[in-house]
Amino acid sequence: MSLDVKSAIQSGKTVLGIELGSTRIKAVLIGEDNAPIASGSHDWENSYVDTIWTYSLEDIWKGLQDSYQKMASDVKQKYGITLETVGAIGFSAMMHGYMAFDKDGELLVPFRTWRNNITEQASKELTELFNYNIPQRWSIAHLYQAILNQEEHVADISFQTTLAGYIHWKLTGQKTLGVGEASGVFPIDLNTKTYNQTMIGQFNDLIAPKDLPWKLEDIMPDVLVAGENAGVLTEEGAKLLNPTGELKPGVPLCPPEGDAGTGMVATNSVAKRTGNVSAGTSAFAMVVLEKDLSKVHPEIDLVTTPTGNLVAMAHSNNCSSDLNAWVGLFGEFSKAMGMDLDINKLYETLFKQALQGDSDGGGLLSYGYLSGEHMTHFEEGRPLFVRSSDSNFNLANFMRTHLFTAFGAMKIGMDILIEEENVKLDEVLGHGGIFKTEGVGQSILSAAFNTPVSLMETAGEGGAWGIALLASYMINKEGNETLDDYLNEKVFADQAVKTVSPNPKDVEGFDQFMVRYKKGLEIERAAVEHLK
Known part of the structure; x- marks a missing residue:
C-alpha cells in the first residue's frame, strides 16, 4: 500500500468521477497522478414502458448510491480508511434524451432516453429550420415532438435537462451543463461556447402560436466549458449520494458532461485530427474537425469537445447488445454441458474465434438492432441473423459477422466523413467493452x-x-493551461499504447460485408413490419 495514496485520500487530494452508462454505473477515484486508485460499479438496464425506453428515478439513485458505496468500500478494503471527502467530483451520463420538470422540481413524464427513435417529425422540421442536423435523440427534438404531439405536460415545464444535468442539479442546486453535453441538447455557437442565440430565436418564433408560458432560454441549463467551477456538493446532495453520511459537503464539482466528451478525454482525443470510437451498448465515432462540414448530413451529429471545439459524430444506437446475448447463449450451453466457464474466458475464446474466420464473414449477415437505428432509418429494431444455403456457416464466421455488424451502422456515417467530406484522420483511439479481448475488436475496427x-x-x-480527469483539470490546472496540454503532459505522457494497422485483406472483407449489409436492410425492414 502506498502511503502517498493513503495520505491523498485522508487529505482530500483525490478526485471522483461517476458515469451512468446504458448498462453500468461506474465510480472511479483517482489519485494525485490521475491514475485510478479505487472503483465501484452497479449494473442496470433500461425498461421499455409504454413504447418508451426509460430508467426510473428510483433506479437512478439506487444505482448511483450503490456504485459510490462499492467504491468507498474498495477504498476501505485497500487502504483501511473511510472516505470522507475528495478534492473534486464530476458526473457524466449517456447524452441526449428528455427530462422535463415542473416548478416544484417534479418529473413531468418518465425519462425518455437517447435510445428512443420517436421524434422523426420534430427532427426533420428542426433540421430544415436551422439548416443544422438535429438527430432524433437530441433533447430539443424530444421537446419539440412533445409540443407537436400536444402533450399536456409541456405547458408546465420549468426546467429541461439531461440525465447528467439532473444529477448535478440535485447534488449542487446548479442548473448547468458542460458544453459537450449541451451540444447534444441544442446547437452550440462555437464563438460564444453557449447555445446558438439565432436558432433559439427561430425556435421561439416557431412555437409562438402555441402560446406556451415559457421561452426556450428560460427552461434550459446554463453552459460551462471544461475547467470552470460548476458549484459545490450541498448537504442534501451529499446525503443523496452517500445516505450513510460519511461524505462531507462542500466538494467542488466540474461541469457535468456526456459520454461523448468523457470518451474523448479518456482517450486523449480532444485535439484536431484525432478521433475515438466508444463501443458498448451503442457505438459512436468522433472526429475533432479542422473546419465545418460542407453541408448538412442527417447521419452525422455535430457536437463539441468539453472545451467547445467542433466534433463530427457518427452514432449508431446498437452495437454490442445482441452480440452479448449470443455470448450469453453459449454460456448457457457450457453450463448445460457441466462446464462453469468464467465469463471473461468465454468472451475471449469466442472473440478470438472471429480472427480465424473468412475475411468477409463467410457470407453470413446479422443486424444487432435491439432498438431502432437512425443511421439506417429504422424507428424499431429486430435482432436478426441470416444466412444463405451456400454461406460458410461455422463458429469463426458467426462471431466475425456479429463483430462486423456491431460496427456496421457506424461505418456508414464514417464513410460520409472520409469519402464525401474528405475529413483527415491520423488514427483512432478505441475504448469500451468490445475492445477488452486483446487484438480482436481493434483489428475489426481497423x-x-x-x-x-x-x-x-x-x-x-x-x-x-x-x-x-475533467474534475482534476478544474482544480489542478495551472494558469491558462489548456485541457489538451494538461492531458498530454500530466495524464498520458507515459501511457503505453498498442496500435493495429489495417490488414488489406481484412479491409476488403469488411467492404464485402458492408455491400451485403446494405442490401439486406430490406430483410430487416420486413422483420420490423411483420414480427410484432
Missing part, C-alpha cells in the same frame, strides 16, 4: 475504417475516468 486503431492501457477505464 479493417472497418481502414485506419490504424490504438488502445491505451487505460482504455477499459472509460468515461468514469474521463469525467474524473
Whole structure:
C-alpha cells in the first residue's frame, strides 16, 4: 500500500468521477497522478414502458448510491480508511434524451432516453429550420415532438435537462451543463461556447402560436466549458449520494458532461485530427474537425469537445447488445454441458474465434438492432441473423459477422466523413467493452475504417475516468493551461499504447460485408413490419 495514496485520500487530494452508462454505473477515484486508485460499479438496464425506453428515478439513485458505496468500500478494503471527502467530483451520463420538470422540481413524464427513435417529425422540421442536423435523440427534438404531439405536460415545464444535468442539479442546486453535453441538447455557437442565440430565436418564433408560458432560454441549463467551477456538493446532495453520511459537503464539482466528451478525454482525443470510437451498448465515432462540414448530413451529429471545439459524430444506437446475448447463449450451453466457464474466458475464446474466420464473414449477415437505428432509418429494431444455403456457416464466421455488424451502422456515417467530406484522420483511439479481448475488436475496427486503431492501457477505464480527469483539470490546472496540454503532459505522457494497422485483406472483407449489409436492410425492414 502506498502511503502517498493513503495520505491523498485522508487529505482530500483525490478526485471522483461517476458515469451512468446504458448498462453500468461506474465510480472511479483517482489519485494525485490521475491514475485510478479505487472503483465501484452497479449494473442496470433500461425498461421499455409504454413504447418508451426509460430508467426510473428510483433506479437512478439506487444505482448511483450503490456504485459510490462499492467504491468507498474498495477504498476501505485497500487502504483501511473511510472516505470522507475528495478534492473534486464530476458526473457524466449517456447524452441526449428528455427530462422535463415542473416548478416544484417534479418529473413531468418518465425519462425518455437517447435510445428512443420517436421524434422523426420534430427532427426533420428542426433540421430544415436551422439548416443544422438535429438527430432524433437530441433533447430539443424530444421537446419539440412533445409540443407537436400536444402533450399536456409541456405547458408546465420549468426546467429541461439531461440525465447528467439532473444529477448535478440535485447534488449542487446548479442548473448547468458542460458544453459537450449541451451540444447534444441544442446547437452550440462555437464563438460564444453557449447555445446558438439565432436558432433559439427561430425556435421561439416557431412555437409562438402555441402560446406556451415559457421561452426556450428560460427552461434550459446554463453552459460551462471544461475547467470552470460548476458549484459545490450541498448537504442534501451529499446525503443523496452517500445516505450513510460519511461524505462531507462542500466538494467542488466540474461541469457535468456526456459520454461523448468523457470518451474523448479518456482517450486523449480532444485535439484536431484525432478521433475515438466508444463501443458498448451503442457505438459512436468522433472526429475533432479542422473546419465545418460542407453541408448538412442527417447521419452525422455535430457536437463539441468539453472545451467547445467542433466534433463530427457518427452514432449508431446498437452495437454490442445482441452480440452479448449470443455470448450469453453459449454460456448457457457450457453450463448445460457441466462446464462453469468464467465469463471473461468465454468472451475471449469466442472473440478470438472471429480472427480465424473468412475475411468477409463467410457470407453470413446479422443486424444487432435491439432498438431502432437512425443511421439506417429504422424507428424499431429486430435482432436478426441470416444466412444463405451456400454461406460458410461455422463458429469463426458467426462471431466475425456479429463483430462486423456491431460496427456496421457506424461505418456508414464514417464513410460520409472520409469519402464525401474528405475529413483527415491520423488514427483512432478505441475504448469500451468490445475492445477488452486483446487484438480482436481493434483489428475489426481497423479493417472497418481502414485506419490504424490504438488502445491505451487505460482504455477499459472509460468515461468514469474521463469525467474524473475533467474534475482534476478544474482544480489542478495551472494558469491558462489548456485541457489538451494538461492531458498530454500530466495524464498520458507515459501511457503505453498498442496500435493495429489495417490488414488489406481484412479491409476488403469488411467492404464485402458492408455491400451485403446494405442490401439486406430490406430483410430487416420486413422483420420490423411483420414480427410484432
